[in-house]
Amino acid sequence: xxxxxxxxxxxxxxxxxxxxxxxxxxxxxxxxxxxxxxxxxxxxxxxxxxxxxxxxxxxxxxxxxxxxxxxxxxxxxxxxxxxxxxxxxxxxxxxxxxxxxxxxxxxxxxxxxxxxxxxxxxxxxxxxxxxxxxxxxxxxxxxxxxxxxxxxxxxxxxxxxxxxxxxxxxxxxxxxxxxxxxxxxxxxxxxxxxxxxxxxxxxxxxxxxxxxxxxxxxxxxxxxxx
Amino acid sequence: xxxxxxxxxxxxxxxxxxxxxxxxxxxxxxxxxxxxxxxxxxxxxxxxxxxxxxxxxxxxxxxxxxxxxxxxxxxxxxxxxxxxxxxxxxxxxxxxxxxxxxxxxxxxxxxxxxxxxxxxxxxxxxxxxxxxxxxxxxxxxxxxxxxxxxxxxxxxxxxxxxxxxxxxxxxxxxxxxxxxxxxxxxxxxxxxxxxxxxxxxxxxxxxxxxxxxxxxxxxxxxxxxx
DNA sequence: TTCGTCATGTAATGGGTTACATGATTAC
DNA sequence: GTAATCATGTAACCCATTACATGACGAA
Numbered sequence: 001x002x003x004x005x006x007x008x009x010x011x012x013x014x015x016x017x018x019x020x021x022x023x024x025x026x027x028x029x030x031x032x033x034x035x036x037x038x039x040x041x042x043x044x045x046x047x048x049x050x051x052x053x054x055x056x057x058x059x060x061x062x063x064x065x066x067x068x069x070x071x072x073x074x075x076x077x078x079x080x081x082x083x084x085x086x087x088x089x090x091x092x093x094x095x096x097x098x099x100x101x102x103x104x105x106x107x108x109x110x111x112x113x114x115x116x117x118x119x120x121x122x123x124x125x126x127x128x129x130x131x132x133x134x135x136x137x138x139x140x141x142x143x144x145x146x147x148x149x150x151x152x153x154x155x156x157x158x159x160x161x162x163x164x165x166x167x168x169x170x171x172x173x174x175x176x177x178x179x180x181x182x183x184x185x186x187x188x189x190x191x192x193x194x195x196x197x198x199x200x201x202x203x204x205x206x207x208x209x210x211x212x213x214x215x216x217x218x219x220x221x222x223x224x225x226x
Numbered sequence: 227x228x229x230x231x232x233x234x235x236x237x238x239x240x241x242x243x244x245x246x247x248x249x250x251x252x253x254x255x256x257x258x259x260x261x262x263x264x265x266x267x268x269x270x271x272x273x274x275x276x277x278x279x280x281x282x283x284x285x286x287x288x289x290x291x292x293x294x295x296x297x298x299x300x301x302x303x304x305x306x307x308x309x310x311x312x313x314x315x316x317x318x319x320x321x322x323x324x325x326x327x328x329x330x331x332x333x334x335x336x337x338x339x340x341x342x343x344x345x346x347x348x349x350x351x352x353x354x355x356x357x358x359x360x361x362x363x364x365x366x367x368x369x370x371x372x373x374x375x376x377x378x379x380x381x382x383x384x385x386x387x388x389x390x391x392x393x394x395x396x397x398x399x400x401x402x403x404x405x406x407x408x409x410x411x412x413x414x415x416x417x418x419x420x421x422x423x424x425x426x427x428x429x430x431x432x433x434x435x436x437x438x439x440x441x442x443x444x445x446x447x448x449x450x451x452x
Numbered sequence: 453t454t455c456g457t458c459a460t461g462t463a464a465t466g467g468g469t470t471a472c473a474t475g476a477t478t479a480c
Numbered sequence: 481g482t483a484a485t486c487a488t489g490t491a492a493c494c495c496a497t498t499a500c501a502t503g504a505c506g507a508a
Contacts, residue, residue: 024487032372044468117383146258157343160435209386250459270496
């Protein structure tokens with residue numbers, strides 16, 4: 001038992017669903033792919049992994065052990081522990097994916113939830129997006145009124161800070177609007193049905209996200225090795 | 227003794243500098259004026275206040291005691307504790323204001339620091355703004371390269387999340403650019419000199435912030451009473 | 453008189469980081 | 481051979497929240 005915060009657990013399960021990994025790599029993925037928002041340290045990750053194993057959602061396989069190691073790396077290397085999702089784990093993750101409770105659109109959770117929208121059913125996606133939007137709209141309203149009440153009292157910097165804050169929130173609302181709209185437009189369902197899936201993992205669903213795209217260019221470089 | 231996280235301490239000192247207040251009110255201010263970012267609970271605030279008192283930076287005056295209570299409220303009301311900044315506290319806050327160490331532009335700190343820019347000397351303001359900007363630029367670069375490295379591997383949602391994240395950061399950089407520019411343009415210094423101040427508190431300095439301004443309209447309403 | 457909000461606190465708990473300890477592997 | 485980075489862990493601490501306990505004041 002022992003409830004971990006959900007967010008780490010969720011992300012770990014989700015990443016491991018795509019392919020088994022060891023802790024170290026997992027952490028990097030956590031802090032790049034998903035981690036624009038959150039950076040976890042080993043002191044958090046490893047204990048969490050242990051707990052997930054204890055719950056039967058993961059198994060650790062010492063790399064170089066059973067499971068057809070494809071030659072190479074047989075030089076008696078130290079026990080790298082590769083974590084693999086169990087059937088139970090998969091099931092559990094599926095359940096988590098299906099939940100769309102109010103906390104799913106809180107600041108901390110929303111990002112991770114969104115990151116796994118690829119495996120999320122369309123109606124849940126919708127609920128989460130709309131939930132988040134109204135969350136932000138409430139916040140916006142509160143900021144608005146509290147600003148109105150104290151405008152005179154506040155100096156220019158505080159005001160500017162407030163203004164910028166609101167603008168950020170407004171921007172996110174617009175983003176959500178786009179997403180929701182293109183989500184509605186998208187013809188496809190991706191199984192509210194919990195049985196008709198698993199043949200690889202989730203093919204091309206994505207109801208067509210709004211077209212954007214920034215500059216790219218390859219460029220091998222460092223890693224957030226805190 | 228006992229280092230509090232800095233950020234709460236800083237904010238409390240700063241708010242109390244403007245005028246004495248009791249905890250309850252303090253908390254509200256914390257969660258509106260400054261608190262777009264952070265919301266503190268009583269379980270955090272009250273112990274912190276005690277600690278600040280212990281440090282000699284604040285004194286508590288039981289409302290209805292000495293200090294010329296302007297009639298009214300003499301009906302034996304319960305001990306509301308009003309916190310007032312001591313000379314030492316003021317001095318300490320002044321020191322904190324002057325620091326522009328690297329942590330000053332970290333996510334958690336930057337907001338509060340900015341909120342008190344009104345009492346901050348211009349060169350410190352500059353350093354903090356520029357520090358934050360380069361912080362964000364680093365981050366942007368990292369996101370950029372890590373995105374380039376994994377673009378193919380990622381599904382559309384993850385990509386979109388990443389894109390939106392970067393766009394947000396870019397936006398903040400542009401904001402900082404504006405601020406820095408208008409800060410440079412601003413004719414005024416506001417005392418790097420630590421002796422020539424205190425005659426009331428900080429008059430109209432502000433080197434002219436970029437012109438913006440959203441809708442207002444008065445509208446009395448609720449309070450984030452979590 | 454009851455409800456809301458003002459007002460002050462504390463103990464248990466949670467969730468996470470820092471700093472440390474350890475060692476293998478790779479690249480130069 | 482030595483530095484970087486891969487790799488796994490743990491114990492001590494920190495910051496803050498939750499839930500609780502308590503009570504006064506004002507308005508309906």
